[in-house]
Amino acid sequence: MFLSKKITYTALTLSLLTVPALGACSNSTASSNQNDTKQTASQEKESKQDTLKNNVKKMQTTLNKLQNGLEENDQKQIKKYGKELYNQWLSYENNIREKYPLLYTDTEKYILPLSTEIEKDSLDQKKVQELSVQLDRSFENLKNAKETATKTSEALKKAVNNYKSYVNDQTEQLVKTTTTFTDAVKAGDLEKAKASYAEARVYYERIEPIAESFGDLDPKIDAREGDVDTSEWGGFHRIEKAIWKDSSLEGMDQYATQLNKDVQDLQQRVKEVKLEPTQVVAGSMELLNEAAISKVTGEEERYSHIDLVDLASNVEGSLAVYHAVLPILNEKSPDLSEQLDKEFNQLTATLGKYQKDGTYLPYTELTKEQIRELSQQLNTLSESMAQTAEIFQ
């Protein structure tokens, strides 16, 4: 069932090889000049951070005045300080974007709509109010930003790129294996459909959060019975039911055709999508949460009982993210990466116990204690994985 696994591991290793090399490179450059530049660098750093702090403080003062205007219902004052704030931001933003790209984006998210709103003849005070609160929070984060953000942002970009190529690769495999599956369904070959179902599921489950980010596609591809209206129900699980419950592929043609179309659509959209580092890390958590909520309970694959396949794929997808951010994590929090190595290994070893001839046992063959053990190890891993967001500081 899992010949395909080898292929992806190779792909993963390839993309990962490049990352640590880059990490190591930047390290050695930094250390060679360290001694002579140390003092000046730290002085410079201090003064830069002071400037940043002062600039942000100035903007906060203006924001305060704007908020006073809101309290007093004074449109003129709101507009005046809104404009002043926006002008201040424009004069500082280049510097901030360069040094703290993540925090920059976070601030832009609120200041741009604010600048549009205050240009309106009758502005929406409630909206301005909400934006100003968010903005204040962004300013607070900006004020406390640490200098390391620069180097991190470069490394983060690389991590995202590496992960993106992993996702592209997985989606390509998804399209291939789904075609094999849907061909079998259309040919009415029950045995072949049964054999190829799990293979396609692997690739979908590895990149599930990305697929889910296109709101309309996930329900079409992956809805379980009862998740959507019966009349709209199609995708993998519709055919799963036909194979394992009804033992007949009659009438499945239309679902097979649609499923094939949908995964191709997914592939197209994945190619175009722009991923944010925070989104990638959040996705790795989503994968583990998915595994902990619907896979370890046997709810996902209620007819085929291949829940362990899905669970393992979720974990593999999460591992891919972890490997992508590893160079940054190694630098920021070596204890955490050591811990995560151990916990991924432990869970993989436990899952390995339930593999026979390269195929996972059906969920129904696991004892309560074995499921509990998996659940507990997933929890342990998730708890540590949640801490990987340390790389954003």
Next chain:
Amino acid sequence: MKESKKPKQYTRRDMLKMSVLTGVGVAVSTSSIGVLANMANGLGNSSEKASSNPVDDSIISFNGKNQAGIVTPQQTYAYVAAFDLLTDQKDKVIDLFKKWTVLSQSMTQGEVSKDNNNDWLPPKDTGEAKDLTPSKLTLTFGFGPSFFSKNGEDRFGLADKKPKHLKDIPAMPRDDLQEPFIGGDISVQVCADDQQVAFHAVRNLIKSAVGVAEVKWMQSGFISAPDEKTPRNLFGFKDGTANVSSKDSESHNRIIWANNSEPAWMQGGTYLAFRKIQMFLEVWDRSSLKDQEDTFGRKKDSGAPYGKVKEHDKVSLMQMPPTSHTALAKGTKQEIYRRAYSYTDGVDPKTGNINAGLMFISYQKNPDTQFIPMLKVLSQQDKLNEYTKHIGSAMFACARGIRKGEYIAQSLLE
């Protein structure tokens, strides 16, 4: 009723304001936290100081000669949880207890762990106790027999420090024990006058143990009575009449606190006996008052023993039905210190009856003579057995009190 007598309860925010004004409490208790924090690898060194006003009577100190939550007058709400360890490394266990110590210290003071400045990380504190008073929160830790040896193995090389009387409660005649409510490696009894504060505490202990220990079972309970009065159980009878006063330290030494016949870490500690007892409320409520009173050997209204007038009048065995609960318990001539809570667990889907009962907890220095013989007699003969079933059981050795700068059970683990 209880609430109205108390002086004004302060919220954490009030406390913060006050401590800023007086500046006294803050300095004192942060320094003790600081010591511990260093010891615990910097864990918890960033607590947000909130409420440390010297007049705050909603704080019960986590530190002392004996652990809090044993002779502490009973708070209204309780969670008792048992944990199983997932590690075979002693240093991992030590780290866990250091973490728990810092957490317990700060939670009993009403402090909330402060977060790093990173919105992408999950908050350290789960947050539901913010703005609430410490509510007399106590946390009491104990060790089950399986902590010392499991499957015949001396797990952490601590076999020589195992307390003399620590063993599983032997099987009793009518036992119907149901997993998971049997035993456990570590126990914690969390009590507070606010259920949300109590739950927050047990939840954060569970959360911080992930990967090292997993919660095996957890039971919540409640008990309520006007000040200085004996609380009633769900059968409507007073429960714990025979307890000595919570201030009678001489009696505590006689009944509760282990002495120098035990390993050093247990001297000033005690044994916790736990039984989860299901009570058939519907059947009980259909029984005549006479039947009910014959079952307990006491008057329902006053709590007075048969033949007497007042609750605390001396029990006379001759005047009670011989198989009544009180007669049998008194007949053993042993004393225990009861700290039971009632529980409700929804509806039994099979019968449609209410799932409820008593989370029996008693503390004693020698369960072999004080508790087990009493339980045996009651299990065999108690008239109350018609209306109850024992469905959970555990015994734990609670260490002596935690001194300032120490972590929980340090003298056991080092």
